[in-house]
Every structure is written in structure tokens, then in C-alpha cells.
Amino acid sequence: MLALFGFLTIAVFLYSIVSKRLSVIVALVLIPIVFGIIAGFGLELGEHMLEGIQLVAPTGVMLGFAILFFGVMNNAGMFDPILARILKAVKGDPLKVVVGTLLFAMVAHLDGSGASTFLIVIPALLPLYDRLGMSRIVLAGIVGLGAGLMNIMPWGGPTARAGSALGIDPGEIFIPLLPSMAVGFLWLLFVAYWIGKKERQRIGIQSIEYSMSSDQTEEQMNMKRPKLFILNLLLTALTLTTLVMQWLPLPVVFIIAFVLALLMNYPNPKEQMQQIQLQASGMVPVLSIIFAAGIFTGILTGTGMIEAMAVALVDLVPEQLGRSLPIVVAVASMPLSLVFNPDAYYYGVMPILAQSAEMYGVPGIEIAQASVLGQMTVGFPLSPLTASTFLLIGLAQVELGDHQRFMFKWAFLTTLWMALFALLTGVLSGW
Template sequence: MLAILGFLTIGVFLYSIISKRLSVIVALVFIPIVFGLIGGFGLDLGDHMLEGIQLVAPTGVMLGFAILFFGVMSNAGMFDPILSRILKIVKGDPLKVVIGTLIFAMIAHLDGSGASTFLIVIPALLPLYDRLGMSRLVLAGVVGLGAGLMNIMPWGGPTARAGTAIGIDPGAIFIPLLPSMFVGFLWLLFVAYYLGKKERARVGIQSIEYDVTTDQTEEQIQMKRPKLFLVNVLVTILALATLVLQWLPLPVVFIIAFVVALLINYPNPKEQMNQVQLQAAGMVPVLSIIFAAGIFTGILTGTGMIEAMAVALVNIIPEQIGGSLPALIAIISMPLSLVFNPDAYYFGVMPILAQSAEMYGVPSIEVAQASVLGQMTVGFPLSPLTASTFLLIGLAQVELGDHQRFMFKWAFLTTLIMSAFALLTGVISAW
């Protein structure tokens, strides 16, 4: 009975958000409460919800302050000299342009937001691509691949959701995957080289200069702090090193980094509050979903629904493949981006898979790591289930079908290569 109730909760949740009957935040809170009441848990739901919120609080803090920190650094102009230098190096060589596009996209995606990455990169590079006669599909595809790889970062949506759903620090999921990400980066450099060679053969090398900073508004220019460029780079490197080496907990790293960034770049209290307000539009929806997800997972876990569903799945899954779940999930993780949006998968599907894997002696963290190798990371820039995809193709002025046909094979191969390396290094299990 409890398993049936759990599957109904997940089913109604998936239906409500895929069909857009409810917003994600409303569905995450309302649906589990309704089914919890139907199951007779009554006043116990309050305790379960609070436990879930407490579980996700560190992740929420980390995400919020990561958005604030990278937003301040972007407003201060830390990325501008790096990106301008890239464009000066590539000049009119399509091969260098495509490789520069990949690096540009990866740097821009340090804040973990697909929308901001596409808004920064595509308008800056589209005139250059058009002037050289290069393919807009290459522009959209390479930007998507670079952003997708960087979306595995612990403050990116999928890794944070994965950690939230199973109660594990996103950093613990991310750090063992760093070697696989590096291999993925090398592979994407090869892809960019291959595509760039094809574009060079098609349109040739031309003499041209282009500067990414020319389209900035007067307000954006006034917020720049070019004299503090090296200081901001050092602060960012120190923050990222502290994160990777785990000298401090992730939420603490970004709280301190954000405060330091404000003190250095905007010592005036009014400017400091203005920077917070500028990032609020991007920060509030993310935090709302994270804490709503805490209620969702808190109820499903506290009532025992997840455990009951896992037992039911274990009885169905052949014992011979039970221990291979992480490997199987890794292989299909990228295509799953076309079927499930991140909230549906990480809060609805993955916890059941993780619990099922544990019953075969496989740690749930491996299911999370297998999932983030493709599901709404490498796969998000071509999924029709995320608004960022339509922003990307809209800015690049390409058709969704053409974009998907062009990008799918490269995205899928990227996931397969990273998955193979994760298997070889023992991060995820094959049996």
C-alpha cells in the first residue's frame, strides 16, 4: 500500500510538471502533502517537512551565495579581459573561433546558469560568426557543450538537486568526478578542433578584429572594476581551490568569498545592497525550488514511501543487473534529459533508483554521480523540457530540430566517454 501511494505521488508529480498543470514549486509542496494526508500521516507531516528542509539547507545556502559571488565578479568585469583576449587571439580563423567559443562558454558558465551563459556568449559571438560566414549551428552546439560540461559543478542545478534528493553534500558527488570532467574537457577540445577544421575548410581564414565589450550598457560599464582584475582572479582561484580541496564546507566558502568580493569591489554599503538586488532575480527561484524539494523529499523519506518503492523495484529488477545500475544509468543519463526535466528526474526518479541500488549493496552516491554525467548537464542545452534550450536557439536563430540533430551525437559521446572513465577509475560500479 505504501509503495503504491509513493508511486502515485511520483506519477502525479511528474504529470503535473511535465504537462505544466502546476509550477515546480507548487507541485513539490502540494502533491506530497495531499498523498501524505491520504496515507493517514496527518500531523506527522510537519516533522517530516522540517527534517527535509534542514537536510537541504546547506545546499540552498551554497547555491544562493555562489550565485551572488559569481554575479558580483561578472558585474565587476573579471571575465571581460579574459574573453576579449580570447577573441583577439582567434581573430578571423574559424578553427580558433570555435575553440575560443568553447572556452568562452565554459568560463561564462562558472555561475551555473544556462540562461546567463547564453545571454553573455551568443550575442557577443553571433556577429563574429555571421561576419565570417560560419554556421550558427556550430555556435549553438559548441556553446551548449561547454555549458553542459560545466553544469556538473556542485553549484549547478543537477548536482545540487542530486545531493538534495539523497541527502549528500553536492561536493562529495562532484569531486570524485573531476578526472572524468577533465577527460570530457579534452574530448570537447577535440570536438571543437574537428568542427573548427570543417568550418575553416568551408569559409577560409579572414582578417578581422572583434571586441566582446563593445555592446555593454552605460550601467554595466559603471560597475566595472578593471584595476581589481588580478585581485578578483586570485579571490576566485582561492575560492575554487578551497572548494575542491575541501578546506571549508561549500556553503561557508561562498559566503566568505561573496563578502570578500563585495568589500573589494563595492565598499560603499549602497553599492553592496545594489549588487544583492541585481542577483535576486536569479537567486530566489533557485532557492525556492531547493527548499520546496526539501519538503518533497522529507515527506517521501519520513513516511517510508521511498523505501517501500525501492523494495518493490528490487523485486522487479533482475538480480543479475541490480549491481550494474550506476553503469546503466550513466549510459542513458544524457538521453534521459529529453524525457525528464531536472526536477522530475532528480526529485522523482533518482531517489527511487538510489534506494534500489543500495539494496544491491551499491552506494546511493554512485547513482547520483552516474546521473549527473548526462542528465540535464551535458543534455540540458538540447532538451525541450528546459527554457534555456529555447533561449539558446532563439539567440542563435536556429531551429530546435536542427540543433538537436547537430548536438545530440556530440553530447551523447561526451557522456559515454566520461562514463567510461568513471567506470575505469572506480567512481561508479559496473557490477
């Protein structure tokens, strides 16, 4: 009976957000409370909810301060010289343009926001693509691939959701996948080279100079700190190194990095508060969902619903397939971006798969790692379930169907290469 309540909770949750009957935050909080009460847990739910919030608190802190840190770095102009050099180097060679587009998108996506990445990259490069006669489909697809790979970063969203849903540090999910990400990067370089070569053959090399246009406001220009570029770059490199080496817990890393970034770039207290306020619109919705997810997972875990659902699934799944769940999930992860949005998958589906895997002796963290190889990472820029996709195709002025047909095969192959490497290196179990 408990498993039935669990499946009903998941089903109603998925329906409510896919059909847009409820917002994600309302669905995450309201639906498990209703079914928890119906299941007879009543006042016990408060304790379960608090336990869930405590589990996701470190993830929420990490994500919030990561947004603040990269927001300050972007406002200070740390990315501007890097992106300008990429644009200067590509000139009129379509092959270089496509490779540069990939690198541009990956650098721009360091803040983990698909919307900001597309708003930075597409308007900057679209005039160049048009002037050379290059395909806008290529522009949208390559930008999507670069942003998708970088979305595996712990502050990108899916990895943070996976960590909060299972109550583990996102760094534990992310760090073992770094070699697979490197393989994914090399593969995408090959893809960019291959596509760029096709474009070069189609239109040839043209002798033109192009620089990134600036349509920034006077206020935005006043926030730039070009003289501090080297210091900001060193601070960012140190922050990422500390994250990878795990010298400090992830939340602590970004808290310290953010404070140092503020002191270096905006020593005036009023400017510091202004920087925090500028990032609030992007940070508050993310943190709200993370803590609402703590209530969702806290109730499902504390009441035993997840365990009961896992037992029910185990009875249905053949034992051999059960031990292979991580690689099965990895292969299916990218296409699942077309079916589930990140909240529905990571808070509704993945915990059940993880619990089921553990019953076969497979660590649940492997399901999380398998999931982030594609589900709303590589797959998010072509999913119709995210607003960022429509922003991408709208800015590039391409049709969704054309964009999906171009990008799907490359995104799917990227996930497969990363999954294969993760399997060969023992990060994922396959048999």
C-alpha cells in the first residue's frame, strides 16, 4: 500500500508540472504533504520535512554562492578578453568559427545558466555566421552542445539536483566524472572540426575581421574591472582547483571565493550589495526549488515510500538488468531529456532508480552519475521542456524540429562516449 502511495505521489507530481497545472515549487511541497496525510503519517511529516531540508542545505548554499561568484566575475568582465580572443582568432574560416563557437559557449556557460549563455553567445556570433553565409542551425547546435557538456558542473543544475535528491555532496557525483567529461570535450572538438570542415567546403574561407559587438549599458560598462583580469582569472582557477581537489567542502569554497571576488572588484560596501541584488533574480528561484525538493525527498524517504517503491520495482526487474541499471540509465539519460524536465526526473524518477539499484548491490550514486551524463545536461538545449531551448532557437532564428534533428545525434553520441569511458574506468557498473 505504501508503494502505491509513493507511485501516486510521483505520478501526480509529474503530471502537475508537465501539464503546468502547478509550479514546480508548489508541486514539490504540496503533493507529498497531501499523500503523506492520506497515508496516515499526519504530524510525523514535519520531522521528515525538516530532515529533508537539512540534507539539501549544503547543496543550496553551494549553488547560491556559485551563482553569486560567477555573476560577479561576469559583471567584472573576466570573460570578455577570453571571448574576444576567440573571436579574433577565428576570422573568416568557417572551421575555426565552429570550433571557436564551441569554446565560446563552454566558457560562457561557466556560470551554469543556459539563458545567460545563449544571450551572450548567440547575439555575438549571429552577425558573423550571417556574414559568412554559415548555417544558423550549426550555430544553435554547437552552442547547445558546448553548454550541455558544461551543465554537468555541480552548479549547473542537474548535478546539484541529483545530490540534493539523494542527500549527498554534488562533488562526490561530479569529481569521478571529470575524466569522462574530458572525453566528452575531445569528442565535441572532433564534432566541431567535422562540422566546421563541412561548412568550409560549402562556403569557403573569406577574409574578414570581426570583433564582438558591445550593446551593454553604461551601468554595465562601469562595473567592468579590466585591470583586475589576471587576479580574477587566478581566483577563478584557484576556486575550480580547490573544488576538483576537494581541499574544502563545496559550499565553503564558493562562499570564500565570492567574498574575495567582492573585495577585489567592488571594495565599496554599496557596490557589494548592488552585486548581490543583481544576482538575486537568478539565485532565489533556484534556491527555492532546492529547499522545496528537500521537503519532497524528506517525506518520500522518511515515510518509507521510496523504499517501498524500490522493492516493488525490484520484483519486476530481472536480476541481471538490475545490476546493469547504471549503464542502462546512462544510455537512456539524454533521450529522457525530451520526456522529463530536470525537476521531474531528479526528484521524482531518479531516487526510485537509485534505491532499486542499491537493492542489487549497486551504489545509488552511480545512478546519479549515469543520469547527469545526459539528462538535462547534454540533452537540455534540445528539450522542449525547458525555456532555455526556446530562447536558443529564438535567438538563432531556427525551427525547433530542425534544431532537434541536427543536434540529437551529436548529443546522444556525446553521452554514449562519456558513458562508455565511465564504464571502462569503473565509475559505472554495467554487468
